[in-house]
Amino acid sequence: MKRVPPVMRLLAVAGAASLVLTACGGSDDKDGGSPSGGELKLAFIGAQTGPNAQLGINISNGVELAIAQYNATNPAKKVTLAKYDTKGDPAAAPAQADTLIEAEPIGIIGPAFSGESKAVVPKFEEAKIPSISPSATSTKLAANGWKYWHRVITNDDSQGAEDAKAILTQLKAKSVFLVDDNEEYSIGLAGKFVEAIKAGGVTPGTDKIDPNANDYSSTINKIKAAKPDVVFFAGYYAAGGKLLKQMRDGGVTAKFFSDDGALDQGLIDAAGAKQAEGAIISCACQSVNPTADNPAVGKFITDYKAKFNADQGTYSAEGFDVANIYLEGIKAGNDTPEKLNEYLKTVNVKGISKPIKFTETGEIEDKSIFYFLVKSGKLEFVGAADKIAS
Structure with a gap:
């Protein structure tokens, strides 16, 4: 302007x-x-x-x-x-x-x-x-x-690559299904994740959801047919919580793994504490760690x-x-x-x-990624990727 x-x-x-x-x-x-x-x-x-x-x-x-x-x-x-x-x-x-x-x-x-x-x-x-x-x-x-x-x-390149590595090496997943909510942020993260997970020898199933919709039954049916070890969700917590609830209600037991856009209590509130238990979320942040x-x-x-x-x-x-x-x-x-x-x-x-x-392009030099687990209805900081396998 x-x-x-x-x-x-x-x-x-x-x-x-x-x-x-x-x-x-x-x-x-x-x-x-x-x-x-x-x-x-x-x-x-x-x-x-x-x-x-x-x-x-x-x-x-x-x-x-x-x-x-x-x-x-x-x-x-x-x-x-x-x-x-x-x-x-x-x-x-x-x-x-x-x-x-x-x-x-x-x-x-x-x-x-x-x-x-x-x-x-x-x-x-x-x-x-x-x-x-x-x-x-x-x-x-x-x-x-x-x-x-x-x-x-x-940026998303760092996070998507680290998430794929954690899923392959820590969770030892043999099959993965990717869902994104078709937002600018989510599309970029999903693209890098797919690239990295394929490089690790796994070709994921994929689908997109409308974050404003309430019925994800079509996506749930695709996930159930694929029988993945891990469902990776690229998107924000409002849609992620709805997806996770419907996954669990539909009988999908795959590990749920997501990103910093989903790192909010709202994810758990939308999914329900029982349905969200054990979900893994990554973030280039560790501020909720009181022992830092x-x-x-x-x-x-x-x-x-x-x-x-x-x-x-x-x-x-x-x-x-x-x-x-x-x-x-x-x-x-x-x-x-x-x-x-x-x-x-x-x-x-x-x-x-x-x-x-800051670098010359405005990026931050630090590339650290940290992990969180949902335990008893709360987000718990666990730190490095080797802490997520359980």
Whole structure:
């Protein structure tokens, strides 16, 4: 979207200037700040409502926590946060992105999902506002030559290959059936998984489901006919939970294996605790591990619980890390989007979620994949792939 020159905006609102000043306590917030220099703005864009909203809420909560802690130190420039709800829908995201750009934040956290990232990051690039996604994993995103885009999670190529390896070497599966929910993220992950599992000597059965549908009987019948050792689901937790319930209700006993988009209590709630028992989920995240070898993780878990009266979830720590990357840049005097984007090239931090250092294409250098098991109706962090065989 072409940005409206500041002088034209000022002319357009001149008649209402006094009202704006009274309501907002300032005038045009150019470059994410105010003329007084007292505040800078960050923006979150991603799902806050919709079927997979919890993943976006986890992120924005982590961001809010980081900003609240930063502002409590009484910095020279305080930071505010504006949230733009995409509902996780690539079709709804562009309008939210346009509104975000007009607000001129200094930096963007998100988009949360790959499909919406594909739809709106070109707008952020044109506006020259840095963006860091805590969770969008589509490999193709890094191939666009974007200069202001980054992410703090490894891509689908890494995860798909590791998942296939774990299924072959740890679960020793001889037959596999792949189901994806036909989303941008899921298609990329499924493609790499199929490539890797075939290289290991197994050709999977495949099918696609509509995440908005409720009856997956056709897919269940295909799975039953294939009699796989493992069903791999590439997709988000809302559809994954429905699929898993119908698998178990239909008599399918194959091990259920999925990915970070399904790493949410919502998967278990939708499937039922009994049906979900033993499900394996991978993620390039380990933030729900309270014994992580980093004392800051324990503090983060405690602080998050105190602020939101809820346990932190998938990508909460990534949201916290992304916000703190921006905040440290601001503390170092980078108070415009351009300066902040240059600062991101120098980032090399331990992080709550993982070590964070960006490559020239905006990718994170760390490629670690971790595993979780559903036990007694809860997600339990188990760590390395060799912990999943049981």
